[in-house]
Amino acid sequence: MDRYFVSNLPIPPMSASSSIPLRWRWVISCLILCHFAAVGLTYVTNWRRSLIQDNILVWLQPYLIGGCWYQEMLPIEWVSSENKSFPTKVSIQTKQNPNEWLPVLESRSERHASSGMVPAKSRRLLRAMMELSDNEETEGILRIFNSIVVHVESTGPKESPVFVDRIRLEQLGEKKDENGEPQSDTREFTIVEASVARFENGEIGLIPKIESHRTVRARNAGRGNP
Amino acid sequence: MSSKWRESLLEWNRFWFTARAPIQISIVRIAIGILTGIVFWQYLMSGADWYGFSGWFDPEAGRYLIGDGVEGTGSLFRWSPLYRIPSLSPWVAIFGLLASLAMMLGLGARLSPLMAWVALGMFHHRAPVLTLLFEPLLLAVLVYLIVEPGRLVWTIKPGISSGEDRVSANLSVQLIRCHLWIWIAFSLASMLALPEWWNGEAGWLLIEDRRGWLRLPEGWQSVGQFMTHWVVAVQTALLASMLGSSCLWMGRWLLYLFALSILLFLGDWMYASTLLAMSLAVWPIDLFFSKVKK
Structure with missing residues (x-):
């Protein structure tokens, strides 16, 4: 193994022979091969997947998921695809400021670091929402909206409670053409927007703007109605 | 058996099953212990803000995104208690922080990387979609450190042995x-x-x-x-x-x-x-x- 080390400095030498019995070496070798095959398969399926891979993964779930080897939507690549790399943000409209959209999560914002939030986590959350939007999983986005609304309302100042009226996920297209003008297909646009409905029992619900027939009920924010 | 096949087997045997001094894996353990310590400190500071009952990503949203109750999603194997008891988050972070400290100091042998892995796994399972680039790597290395965490390194002074050669140290590396x-x-x-x-x-x-x-x-x-x-x-x-x-x-x-x-x-x-x-x-x-x- 010395050949793997490049230093001229003395390195602890390794014994030539192994103290592990041959039978055990075979067992460990098989385990190592199976382990790296499973890990490799997991990484491949985050990139491209087939039906056979899916079936194997489902069969290996106790080991892969239970052992934290399985990474759904693994962010192994730096840039997933162009549209997901555009800056995104979640903004809210409150009862207090009905005409103003206040950003609460921004993929480009640097203010999170100073306010104690982990900026990378907020980027991951925004990116997860973009992935859900790509898969037309509006309900998933609304669930996340619910938790954001509850979080914003529960962490606001006690003396003047914040009541969220509307919430939306936007993508900001800042790709410019040669004249410095935004390209027509990359302008800022709303991906999902929802209104917050408040029920008499104090619970809140979210009504998506596009599909107004679907209402996702949320937990009680603990504030009652405004 | 052909000679090439035999050579490959010998090379494989040499690669995995040669004994190695545990000093190298001990240094990896210290470095990983420092990093996991930083991660748990961050979770202690902001974990509740993210994974708490009224966090940015509450348990309900978390359950939905792991496909809770849907067949084939493997949500059964998400063993984090943070879904049921979100308020546990700071305590898990403290538990992980102590395990990281033990790893840094070389205390607890295999138990310290195991404890750190369990704590980090709880956060990972609570919100796999929020997993950051380094977290899967840290989780993997912690498992490999359970194979052989090395010895107490802080006390090793020039001229003092770092311990006997071990196959497990080589396996881990x-x-x-x-x-x-x-x-x-x-x-x-x-x-x-x-x-x-x-x-x-x-x-x-x-x-x-x-x-x-x-x-x-x-x-x-x-x-x-x-x-x-x-x-x-x-x-x-x-x-x-x-x-x-x-x-x-x-x-x-x-x-x-x-x-x-x-x-x-x-x-x-x-x-x-x-x-x-x-x-x-x-x-x-x-x-x-x-x-x-x-």
């Missing part, structure tokens, strides 16, 4: 080495699957995103393109150097360049540090080894 190689290989493969990494746009998009340390004025797209190709080239060369024994020395510098690229483009110093810590299994710290006599 080689597992980390192989995992690092696979990770970089898939990182590169997933990049090359996208046209942005071929036409050079990816670098500029990342610079525009202002995530990393690199800031370039408008109109400097060509520099961004050059740097995109640079990142791909560095990763390719790094993988090749890790395979060939004769050019392994080059790999160390390529890894530093790769870590620098991560800082410039992503600004993710935890990811860069985790890669550097794992690389200690491939390229040991010479200075330290020069002082420790077997």
Whole structure:
């Protein structure tokens, strides 16, 4: 193994022979091969997947998921695809400021670091929402909206409670053409927007703007109605 | 059995089952202990804000995104108690912080990386979609450290033995080495699957995103393109150097360049540090080894 080390400095030498019995070496070798095959398969399926891979993964779930080897939507690549790399943000409209959209999560914002939030986590959350939007999983986005609304309302100042009226996920297209003008297909646009409905029992619900027939009920924010 | 087949088996045997002094894995354990300590400190500070009952990503949203109750999603195997008891988050972070401290000091033998893995696994299972780049790597290395965590290193002084050679120490080092190689290989493969990494746009998009340390004025797209190709080239060369024994020395510098690229483009110093810590299994710290006599 010395050949793997490049230093001229003395390195602890390794014994030539192994103290592990041959039978055990075979067992460990098989385990190592199976382990790296499973890990490799997991990484491949985050990139491209087939039906056979899916079936194997489902069969290996106790080991892969239970052992934290399985990474759904693994962010192994730096840039997933162009549209997901555009800056995104979640903004809210409150009862207090009905005409103003206040950003609460921004993929480009640097203010999170100073306010104690982990900026990378907020980027991951925004990116997860973009992935859900790509898969037309509006309900998933609304669930996340619910938790954001509850979080914003529960962490606001006690003396003047914040009541969220509307919430939306936007993508900001800042790709410019040669004249410095935004390209027509990359302008800022709303991906999902929802209104917050408040029920008499104090619970809140979210009504998506596009599909107004679907209402996702949320937990009680603990504030009652405004 | 043909001689080539036999040679391959012997090489395999030599690669995995040769005894090794536990000093190298001990240094990896210390480095990983420091990093997991930082991660748990961050979870202690902001974990409740994220995973609490009224956090940015509450248990209800978390359950929905793991496909709770849906067949085939494997949600059954998400064993984090943070879904049921979100208020446990700071205590899990403290538990992990203590385990990291024990790892740094070389206390608790295999128990300390196991405890750190359990704590980090709880956060991971609570919100797999929020997993950051370095977290799967840390989780993997913690498992490999359970195989052999090495010995207490802080007390080792020049001239004092670092302990007997062990096969488990070698197994642990080689597992980390192989995992690092696979990770970089898939990182590169997933990049090359996208046209942005071929036409050079990816670098500029990342610079525009202002995530990393690199800031370039408008109109400097060509520099961004050059740097995109640079990142791909560095990763390719790094993988090749890790395979060939004769050019392994080059790999160390390529890894530093790769870590620098991560800082410039992503600004993710935890990811860069985790890669550097794992690389200690491939390229040991010479200075330290020069002082420790077997």
